[in-house]
Amino acid sequence: MVNVKNNHSNSSKIREGIFSRLERRIFRILRQVKKEFQLMRTDKINLFIALIVPPLIIWLFGMMSTSASKVVPIKIAVVNYDSNSYINQDNYTIITTWDNYSKMYLEAVEKSKYIDLKEYYDASKDIYAMETARDKLRDGKIECIIVIPVEFSEFLTTGLPGIIECVPDTSNAVYIQDRLNAVEDSIDIFVEDNNLDPKYVSMEYQEFSIPSNYNFRFNYNMTMLFSFMVFGISTVLSILVVVQEKPIPRLLLTPAKRYEILTSKFLTYTIVLALQIFLILTSAILNGLYLRNGLLSAIDLYIALFMLGFVGLSMGIFISTVSKTKTEANQLFFAAFIVILLLSGIFVPLGSMPEYLQIIAYILPLSHGEPIIRGILSKGKSVVGFDFFCLLGVSVVCIFLSFVIIKRKRYEV
Amino acid sequence: MSINKFNLLLIKIDLTFENLIHVFIMYLSSLVSKEFSRIKTDKRTLILIFAIPIILIVIFGLTSGGGPTKYFNCAIISRDDLPWGDEVNCTSQYDETFINIVDEDCSAWSLIDSFEIKEDEEYEDAFKECMLMLKNEIIDIFLVLPEEFSETVENETDTTLIYYIDGSDKDSVDAVEVALKEPIALFRIEIEKTTNFVTMAPYLEYEVPFWETQVLNYALAIVLSMLIVGLLMNLTCLSIVSEGPLPRMMLTPTAKKEIILSKLIANSIIMLVQVTLIFVLSAAFGMYCLGSLIDLYIVLISIGFCGICMGLFISAISKTEQQANQLYIMFFIVIIMFSGSFINIQSLPFAMQVIIHSLPLSHAVPLIISITLKGLSIDLAHFISLNLISVAYLFLAYIAYKIKKVEV
Numbered sequence A: 001m002v003n004v005k006n007n008h009s010n011s012s013k014i015r016e017g018i019f020s021r022l023e024r025r026i027f028r029i030l031r032q033v034k035k036e037f038q039l040m041r042t043d044k045i046n047l048f049i050a051l052i053v054p055p056l057i058i059w060l061f062g063m064m065s066t067s068a069s070k071v072v073p074i075k076i077a078v079v080n081y082d083s084n085s086y087i088n089q090d091n092y093t094i095i096t097t098w099d100n101y102s103k104m105y106l107e108a109v110e111k112s113k114y115i116d117l118k119e120y121y122d123a124s125k126d127i128y129a130m131e132t133a134r135d136k137l138r139d140g141k142i143e144c145i146i147v148i149p150v151e152f153s154e155f156l157t158t159g160l161p162g163i164i165e166c167v168p169d170t171s172n173a174v175y176i177q178d179r180l181n182a183v184e185d186s187i188d189i190f191v192e193d194n195n196l197d198p199k200y201v202s203m204e205y206q207e208f209s210i211p212s213n214y215n216f217r218f219n220y221n222m223t224m225l226f227s228f229m230v231f232g233i234s235t236v237l238s239i240l241v242v243v244q245e246k247p248i249p250r251l252l253l254t255p256a257k258r259y260e261i262l263t264s265k266f267l268t269y270t271i272v273l274a275l276q277i278f279l280i281l282t283s284a285i286l287n288g289l290y291l292r293n294g295l296l297s298a299i300d301l302y303i304a305l306f307m308l309g310f311v312g313l314s315m316g317i318f319i320s321t322v323s324k325t326k327t328e329a330n331q332l333f334f335a336a337f338i339v340i341l342l343l344s345g346i347f348v349p350l351g352s353m354p355e356y357l358q359i360i361a362y363i364l365p366l367s368h369g370e371p372i373i374r375g376i377l378s379k380g381k382s383v384v385g386f387d388f389f390c391l392l393g394v395s396v397v398c399i400f401l402s403f404v405i406i407k408r409k410r411y412e413v
Numbered sequence B: 001m002s003i004n005k006f007n008l009l010l011i012k013i014d015l016t017f018e019n020l021i022h023v024f025i026m027y028l029s030s031l032v033s034k035e036f037s038r039i040k041t042d043k044r045t046l047i048l049i050f051a052i053p054i055i056l057i058v059i060f061g062l063t064s065g066g067g068p069t070k071y072f073n074c075a076i077i078s079r080d081d082l083p084w085g086d087e088v089n090c091t092s093q094y095d096e097t098f099i100n101i102v103d104e105d106c107s108a109w110s111l112i113d114s115f116e117i118k119e120d121e122e123y124e125d126a127f128k129e130c131m132l133m134l135k136n137e138i139i140d141i142f143l144v145l146p147e148e149f150s151e152t153v154e155n156e157t158d159t160t161l162i163y164y165i166d167g168s169d170k171d172s173v174d175a176v177e178v179a180l181k182e183p184i185a186l187f188r189i190e191i192e193k194t195t196n197f198v199t200m201a202p203y204l205e206y207e208v209p210f211w212e213t214q215v216l217n218y219a220l221a222i223v224l225s226m227l228i229v230g231l232l233m234n235l236t237c238l239s240i241v242s243e244g245p246l247p248r249m250m251l252t253p254t255a256k257k258e259i260i261l262s263k264l265i266a267n268s269i270i271m272l273v274q275v276t277l278i279f280v281l282s283a284a285f286g287m288y289c290l291g292s293l294i295d296l297y298i299v300l301i302s303i304g305f306c307g308i309c310m311g312l313f314i315s316a317i318s319k320t321e322q323q324a325n326q327l328y329i330m331f332f333i334v335i336i337m338f339s340g341s342f343i344n345i346q347s348l349p350f351a352m353q354v355i356i357h358s359l360p361l362s363h364a365v366p367l368i369i370s371i372t373l374k375g376l377s378i379d380l381a382h383f384i385s386l387n388l389i390s391v392a393y394l395f396l397a398y399i400a401y402k403i404k405k406v407e408v
Helices: A003-040 A046-053 A053-067 A100-111 A130-140 A154-159 A175-193 A216-238 A247-251 A259-288 A295-322 A325-342 A357-363 A366-379 A386-408 B003-039 B044-064 B095-104 B118-133 B149-155 B170-190 B216-235 B258-284 B294-319 B321-337 B350-355 B361-371 B380-403
Strands: A074-080 A115-122 A145-149 A162-168 A198-206 B074-079 B109-116 B141-145 B160-165 B200-204
Touching: A003 A046, A003 A259, A046 A053, A046 A259, A046 B321, A053 A216, A053 A259, A053 B321, A053 B350, A074 A100, A074 A130, A074 A175, A074 A247, A100 A115, A100 A145, A100 A154, A100 A175, A100 B200, A115 A130, A115 A175, A130 A145, A130 A386, A145 A154, A145 A175, A145 B216, A154 A162, A162 A175, A175 B200, A198 B118, A198 B170, A216 A259, A216 A295, A216 A325, A216 A366, A216 B170, A216 B321, A259 A295, A259 A386, A295 A325, A295 A386, A325 B216, A325 B321, A357 A366, A357 A386, A357 B044, A366 A386, B003 B044, B003 B258, B044 B160, B044 B216, B044 B258, B074 B095, B074 B118, B074 B170, B095 B109, B095 B141, B095 B149, B095 B170, B109 B118, B109 B170, B118 B141, B160 B170, B170 B200, B216 B258, B216 B294, B216 B321, B216 B361, B258 B294, B294 B321, B294 B361, B294 B380, B350 B361, B361 B380
Parallel strands: A074 A115, A074 A145, A162 B200, A198 B160, B074 B109, B074 B141
Antiparallel strands: A145 A162, B141 B160
16 A cells, blocks of 8 residues: 555656656746847847848839739831742742732731831842841840741642741740740731631630739749748748857756757747748738638648748758858858759759659759649649648758757857 | 159159059958958868859759650540531541640640540540649640531631640740640641641741750850859858958958958959859850850859859848848849849839849840850940949948948
8 A cells, every 4th residue: 555655656756857847948948939039139130131021022023013014015027028939839930929918917917916016028129138137136126037938828829838937036935935926926817817717716714823803923923932932031041040159058058958949949930930921921912912712722821831931941950050150051051042942943844854853853842832832822722732741841851950960069168 | 843853753652652552452462361361261161162153053954954845734635526517427537636646746745645525424524534634733734626626627617626724824824825836737737728727937046956955055044143143142241241350450450441352352263263163064064155155254254243242232231140141032032033034024114124124133144145045245235234233232332331330
């Protein structure tokens, strides 16, 4: 009976001991979190840059996207060879100079709202027309040359395909499609106006698209920019938190443990991150961000952005624990950030990378940023999915490594 | 005053001026060498300075090793086998030809799946499956060939093609109408029904040739400029704010402009090495340059110089390293977002264009493109603008540092 009582009192003592130790730890961590916030408050400008500047950037981007005109006509020159003499390939004695269709096509070019006809050259009168047009293309005075070939009217009249040649400036990949679309628009007008049947009519149904009352450009670009912006600012927020702090060695003379110091830093910066994401998201919504499922999408998006930011935060603290100096931390951050950016699919499509790099890209966080955000915003998908767990996995690995490194790090007191 | 005396005075002034310059240069060179010895003390940072550009270019170079990809992954549902009109004219001879052309002959299309519908009930299942593939981004688009497809082709009346596209993918939406012309053109030629057929034949001018690494070279202008500006801003953004002995140097006769100048010179020398590394490695990975390589090198140096000036400006206005770092990433994000790659600059109102043109990448990208892809010499307007931006940031850095209160 006495033994049972002793055992009981022993176990309750042990339990009390565990609880009191846990309580002390939590108390110490909370005190350190408070200290971190006090430290942060001493640098108000830093807080301003971290919290206010990102929403301002989004606001500026939103304003630019809204004020950008929807149609920017492409500057075009037309070189018309159609009036030149065409020698029939089947019977060399037949020479024609038909140009009835080219006149109709020119009318269509003038009608198109996507084309700004800058120059017109009749190659039957000016033999150097093409050279002149090419010079203008090289100098950037025009963006595309439309060439109406010599056989254009003859072919169309005899039931053969009429081919419009188009020479767009393709040095900047961003604008190639707009230039081709403008020429295609003129052909569509030409076919429609002149009843060139049979036509192949396409009926388009856009699924998961942005409604017309929202700014398509802003919404489309934001799905790409959100991830790299949130990741960048959260990483940079934390890259100096361990490496710069001088009191850490002195703190180690107190009962504070290393993991407690690191935990307090994680907690503090997670709270700042949560606030940052809230402000960024609010700014984006106020600028016309489309949320397919309303509040539900907003919550999903908040979680997704927070997760992306948390990966950045974990990587930043990891870099901070690895680095010996601030300059080193700064350089490591830049190297890591650019590598992640290059392998994110924003500049080089993931599909065009070799397989082994695609695997690396899928381990890195930014390759999951755009799909997860696009899924939520335009497809109404849930945040929880493959991409979310990948992000979670990366942050867990970074946190684990940070704790291991800080435990082994030598501090001179 | 006699002429001799006047000459003597002039010589004296000249000598003093010469001495002054000599002393200034000596002084500056000692400051620069101090900068280098400071960098040398941190061996890991020194290694990183030269290792980072190499690593970044190697990774960028490797990203383009996967070869070309098909633009549109698609599925086709053919309802052509379903009865349409009277039984005499009912036919379904063309849908297979169309599907085969999309599958085998098109350069921009990749057929993931096709469904031939024999009964109306099958269509619903096929449609749901395609929609799921569209939602999960397995395909970008699916086409539906209607019941009357073959009949209209045969009778040479207007033929309708229905397609469902992922509207959240702006690039696909922009490109689909032109891309659809490829299978239609090949189909019409194959079945020899080309009456009244008008199409476009594009001859791409100033493109990256197909035998060169196209992905790398199209991304080269934006990636190189982003990399160099970012690298140099990163190198210099902590140079003033983090240096402990600087306030103590203020007790010596060293002027603030000399400190800024020495940092500019030291970092420019490092920049020259970094830019050379980037330049050589880019060439090793198949950089395509139609124009003069010297011109390109000069442009890259100008971009690097701009990065240094921006970094010095950030460092001069920041009070703490954390602030400098935050400002650095904000600048970097702004530079990329407003580089012209996401918004067409010409579509913006004038005031917005001014904002974009005050950032380096809006000049750096066209400069690199005009040299590498167009084979032109340096575009003076952009080159001068880029250097003016550098000078403006340097001047602002000097002013900010001059009025900055330094506690000794």
